[in-house]
Amino acid sequence: MSALAFAGHECRAGALVRVAAALAEAGIEEPQREARLLLCAALDLPLADLIAHGEVPLGGGALRLEKWLHRRLNREPLSRIRGHREFRGRLFETSPAVLDPRPETELLVDAGLARLKASGRPGPRILDLGTGSGAIIVSLLAECIEATGVAVDISAEALAIAGRNSVAHGVSGRLTLLSGDLLAPVTGVFDLIVSNPPYIPSGDLAALDAEVRDFDPVLALDGGADGLDFYRRIIKTAPSHLTPGGILALELGIHQAGPVSALARGAGFSDIVLHPDYSGIERHLTAQWKNR
Numbered sequence: 001m002s003a004l005a006f007a008g009h010e011c012r013a014g015a016l017v018r019v020a021a022a023l024a025e026a027g028i029e030e031p032q033r034e035a036r037l038l039l040c041a042a043l044d045l046p047l048a049d050l051i052a053h054g055e056v057p058l059g060g061g062a063l064r065l066e067k068w069l070h071r072r073l074n075r076e077p078l079s080r081i082r083g084h085r086e087f088r089g090r091l092f093e094t095s096p097a098v099l100d101p102r103p104e105t106e107l108l109v110d111a112g113l114a115r116l117k118a119s120g121r122p123g124p125r126i127l128d129l130g131t132g133s134g135a136i137i138v139s140l141l142a143e144c145i146e147a148t149g150v151a152v153d154i155s156a157e158a159l160a161i162a163g164r165n166s167v168a169h170g171v172s173g174r175l176t177l178l179s180g181d182l183l184a185p186v187t188g189v190f191d192l193i194v195s196n197p198p199y200i201p202s203g204d205l206a207a208l209d210a211e212v213r214d215f216d217p218v219l220a221l222d223g224g225a226d227g228l229d230f231y232r233r234i235i236k237t238a239p240s241h242l243t244p245g246g247i248l249a250l251e252l253g254i255h256q257a258g259p260v261s262a263l264a265r266g267a268g269f270s271d272i273v274l275h276p277d278y279s280g281i282e283r284h285l286t287a288q289w290k291n292r
């Protein structure tokens with residue numbers, strides 16, 4: 001049998017060893033952990049079952065394991081292979097048209113929700129710019145049941161995915177999806193404007209990890225020459241769509257906290273707070289619009 005072929009009679013434990021070895025040889029980090037996740041996903045098994053019953057044959061899952069291992073060796077992230085990703089405890093459908101939602105973005109939802117709740121506004125209106133899979137706005141609406149939302153993306157394919165995710169999580173009745181360029185299709189004012197915009201400097205795209213560079217859409221990554229194009233545009237136009245005292249909440253790239261804070265201050269935002277991610281990097285900014 002070829003090193004990367006699997007037969008139905010092969011036991012799970014043996015396959016696990018071979019998958020981990022193939023991943024290690026390809027230079028994929030944490031090959032043991034990745035191998036366990038890959039087997040569980042391909043065989044549709046809980047981890048405890050894989051560990052406790054390693055002697056069980058792969059059965060009909062062998063072919064899927066083989067195909068998925070080849071894709072992972074080609075650097076495709078497991079969440080992309082599966083076509084969904086967990087975000088704040090909910091499963092979100094993904095596709096090649098949307099950014100794979102990141103764990104640190106869960107903290108943007110926390111930061112936005114905390115400031116929204118502190119403001120004590122009843123029935124808040126929330127706008128999400130560059131919604132992608134809809135992970136941010138769907139989570140916000142699911143966790144703030146009085147809120148209504150608008151989500152914008154320039155990609156029609158992304159909006160279709162966001163729409164399906166809003167249905168899956170029971171918030172579609174409170175969400176309007178708009179196709180267009182940032183705030184161009186938006187009317188009205190909001191209590192919270194949230195965005196995780198494209199923020200990678202164009203010149204850095206080629207050097208990204210293959211998992212990101214080859215599988216996240218460039219439309220979701222490219223933030224212009226210095227990575228700040230979208231922040232300039234959002235900070236300039238958001239004030240005319242915020243209620244007095246409304247909140248702006250943005251995800252930031254590395255080393256962008258200083259320049260984006262300066263942009264927000266210069267535009268008249270106050271109470272600017274930088275929120276660290278799990279690695280201690282200043283990853284999110286929240287700020288308040290003038291309370292007239």
Ligand SMILES: C[S@@+](CC[C@H](N)C(=O)[O-])C[C@H]1O[C@@H](n2cnc3c(N)ncnc32)[C@H](O)[C@@H]1O
Pocket residue numbers: 098099100101102105129130131132133134135136152153154155158180181182196197198199219220221
């Ligand atoms: C970094 S991704 C964020 C996706 C999602 N909000 C998340 O956090 O997982 C940025 C998103 O902005 C969208 N986008 C890019 N340019 C845009 C524009 N000019 N107007 C609206 N959306 C845009 C992309 O299609 C992509 O879905």
